[in-house]
Amino acid sequence: MQESHCPSGETCGADWKCTKKCTSDANCTEAGDPRCKLSVGYCVECLSSSDCGGKPCKSDGTCDD
Numbered sequence: 001m002q003e004s005h006c007p008s009g010e011t012c013g014a015d016w017k018c019t020k021k022c023t024s025d026a027n028c029t030e031a032g033d034p035r036c037k038l039s040v041g042y043c044v045e046c047l048s049s050s051d052c053g054g055k056p057c058k059s060d061g062t063c064d065d
Contacts, residue, residue, distance in 0.1 A: 011042045015060070019043045037061050 006018035020043045022028050022036035028043035035051060037044045044061025046052045052063035 033061075035061070 005016070006012050009021060010018045011021050012018060019033055020027060020030065021041055022043050023038075023041070025034065025036045028034050028036050030043060033043035033045055035044055035047045036042075037047060046057035046061060046063050049055060049057050051057060056064040058064050
């Protein structure tokens with residue numbers, strides 16, 4: 001993962017997508033990435049299947065369509 005292509009205060013998450021660094025869900029204001037995955041310290045779409053409306057939440061923090 002390379003940080004250099006992301007603005008400061010952001011980190012490179014899944015699929016080379018820049019995502020906000022976070023310490024809690026309150027830091028994650030983007031509609032697409034509302035949850036903070038504390039183990040990695042950045043905002044993700046989901047932490048569990050309940051965040052995905054019952055669909056599986058993949059290990060990279062995105063819902064499995």
